[in-house]
Amino acid sequence: MIQFEKRILDNGLRVIVHVDETTPMVAVNVAYDVGSRDEDPEKTGFAHLFEHLMFGGSKHIPNYDTPLQKVGGDNNAYTTNDLTNYYLTVPAANIETGFWLESDRMLELAFSKKSLDVQRNVVIEEFKQRYLNQPYGDVYPLARDLAYTLHPYRWPTIGKEISHIENATLADVKAFFYRHYAPNNAVLTVTGPVNPDEVFRLAENWFGPIPRRDVPLRNLPVEPVQTAFRSKVVERDVPFDALYISFHMDEKLGPDFVTTDLISDVLSNGQSSRLYRKLVIEQRLFGELDAYISGDVDPGLFTIAGKLIEGVSMELAEAAVWNELYAMQQSLVEERELQKVINKVEANLVYSEINYLNKAMALAAFELLGDANLINRQNEWYRAVTPARLQEVAVRLFTRENCSTLYYFKKKENDQSK
C-alpha cells in the first residue's frame, strides 16, 4: 500500500506527495502526457527528440545540469509511446533546487538553435547505437509496423526514419512545446523524507504562476480490427534465425489486460514457465524464448520472441510455439500454476515499493492513466483472475486472424562472403 496526498493547482497541475522516511534523498518527477503516439506521422521521433531538448536550457536557466550537480543531484528522462517522464533525485535539504529547475522548463524552454543542431546529431547516433548497429536492433520497429496499420504505435519512439529527425526545425520545437508542455498536461510527484504541506507550498510557489495552456484533446486513429494473418520475412547479418509472433491485446485499463499479462507469465516468466521448460530445455528449439506484453495505454501487443537453435527449421519452431498457445486454449491452467504467477506479481509489487524513485514514477504514470490510486488496486485485479478467465482470453487472443509474424532469417553464408 502506497499512501499519498494529492492536490490540483489552479493551473491544472496535479501534485502528488508520498512520504518515505527510509531515504535521505527526494525524487522530483514530472510526467507529461505526451508520447510518440501524439506525433505527426510525417514528423516521428519528435517526442523523444524534444526530451533531449528539455536539457538544453530554459527561460531563466541556461544550463539545466550544472546547478543540479552542484547540489549533489542527478537526473534523467525517458520517452515512451504514451508519455514523457523527467526525474531528478537530490539530497532532501536541496529539494527546492529541483522545483526551480523543473518549473522553469515547464514555464518556457530556451529554444536554442545550437541545442537543436547538436541534439539532432546525438539522437541520430542514439538511433544507430540502439537500433541500426545492434544485431536484431530493427526487430521492434519492423514488428510494430507489421502489426499496426493506422494507430501511431506503428512507429517506434526513436522515430520511423532518420530523416524525420534531421528535418526537425526550431518552429516545430516551439509548436510542440506549447501544444503539449503545460501544467494542465502534467503530473508532479515528490517522494522521500518530506513534509507534504511544505511540498504543496513549494509547488504552489514555483509551478503555480505557470499559465494553463490550450492542450488539444487527444483524438488518435483507432486501429482497425485485424481480420487476416500477416507476415513479413527479412534477412539480416545476425548469427541466428529469430521468430516474433505478435497479437493485438487489450488496452491498459481494459478488462482483459491483467489476465493477458498473467498469460504471458504462465508462458514465460521464470525458468519454471511453460515455454522455457518445453521449448528451450526439453525440445531444444530455442536458445532464448520470451512472451511479454507491451503494456501500452492504448491496445498494445502480446509478443512471443525467440531465437532459434542452429539447425532448427522456422516451421518447426513456429508450430511448437502455436502448440503451447493452443494448450492455453484447450485446457485450464491448474490452480497452483496460476497461484504461482499471481504470487510472483504480488512479490514484485512489494519489491517495487522499496525504492522512492520507482514509486514517484509509478504514481505519476497511474495518475496520467486517470487516478494515482490505481497503483494500490493492482493486487486485487491480479487476485481476481481465474483459470477460466485465462482460457477465455487465450481463446480470443491467439488466433491466426489476430496474428502478425516476423520471420527474421540470418543471411546465408555465401551472401556474407560477397
Next chain:
Amino acid sequence: MINRNNPPEVKQNSQLHFIEPEVWKLSNGIPVWGLNAGSQELVKIDLIFEAGTWYQPMNLVAGLCNAFLNQGTSKYSAQEIAEAFDYRGAYLQLSADQHFASVSVLVLNKYIDEVLEVTASVVQHAIFPDREINAQIGKKKQQFMIENNKVKTLAQKKFSQVLFGMNHPYSNSNQFSDYDRINSEQLTTFYQSFYHPSNCMVLLAGKYNGTVVAALEQYFGASAWPVNRKKLSFQHHLNPSTERNFFVEKKDGLQSAIRMGMIVPNREHPDFHGLNVLSTVLGGYFGSRLMTNIREDKGYTYGIGSAIYSMPKAAYFTISTEVGNDVTRAALHEIYAELDHLCNDLVPEEELQVVKNYMMGELLRSFDGVFAMSASLRNLIEVGLGYDHYRDLANTITHINAERLRELAQKYLRKESIYEVIAGNETC
C-alpha cells in the same frame, strides 16, 4: 516572491550515515555480515564464494559452474528449483566475476524457510546434469555469438587483453570453441574445490528477524554443512601489451566502439581517490568534459564516459564510447585534447565545486536504501576494508584542489601511456 534567475540557496548535503553491520559466525565458521534496515518484510542474502575466473583451470569454468548451480541437485531437478522460487515470487541470482561467485536470494520473510532449504541444496549438492547443462550451453553459445556481433563487446574484449595480457584472469579471452570443451565433470570438480564453508561468506540485508537468523544457521551451519575442505590460493601476473594502438575490424558497422585507458594504482595507494575525482571531471557525470565536448557540443555520440574500475588485484582507468564511423577520428582527437587539457591546465574552481558536490551526492546515493548499502558493504568486505575507505573518499572529495588534480593527470593520464582500441569497419 520567487526569483527564477538565481538558484535557491545551496544547503549542506545530508551527512553520510553508515549503518554498522552486525557481524557473527555460523557454527562452521562462515562469517555473516547483517544490515538490518528497510521497511518491507523481505531480505536479500548473498552467499559469496572465492570462486571467480581467478581460480579457474580453463576458460568459462568459473562462470558456467556458477550459472548452472540451479540446474539440478541430488535432491531437486532444475524444474523443481525454478518452481520453488517462482511459486514464492523469490529470485535466485547467480553471478561470477574475476574473484567472486555468488548465489543471491531475494525473498519475502514469510517464505524464508522454504526458499533457503532449496538454496542450500543448490549451494551444497549441485550435480550439473548433462541434459540441462547441454541445453544451457546451447543458450550461452547463442548469447556469445550475439554479443560478439557488437562493436562494444569486440572493443572491450581486446582492451582487457592488451591491458592485462591474454592469459590473465582479468582479460576476456573466451572463444566460441571453449564452450565445446566444457562438461559436467569439469564443473563438478571446480564446484567441489571452491563451493564449501571455508571459502564462503554471507551478507544479509533487509528487515530480518530471529527466524531469518536461525534459518541461516539451520541451512548453512555446521550440522547441514560441515567443513571438509581447505581454502586454495592462486597467483597470476600482469602481462600488458607493449603496443599501444589496436583496431578490431567489424564489417558493415555504422558506429565504432572506442576503449582507451591504462592500469592505475589501486585502492591502497594514496593517489587512488584523487584519481577517481579526476576521472569524474573528465567523464564521470553528465556535465563532464567528455560529455560536454563530444556529445553536447559536437553531437558525435549518444554517450561517452570515463571511470576507474578497482578489482582486488589491479585497478584500471577507461574511457568508452560508441561514435559514428565518420566522426571516429574527430572524436579521438577531442579525447586526446581533453587529456592534454587536464595535464596542462588547472580545473576551474567552479567546475571543481560542481564535481565535488556531485560526487558527494553519488556517495550518499550509494548508501541510499538497504540494498544499496549492502552492495557498498559487499565491495568492502570482499577486499577486507571497512567504512573508512568511504570516509577517506569523502575526505579526498572535500579537500582536493586543482593543483593536485593536475599533478595526478600529469602522473597518470599521459597520452604516451594510454592504450587505444577501436572496433568498427575500415572506414572509421
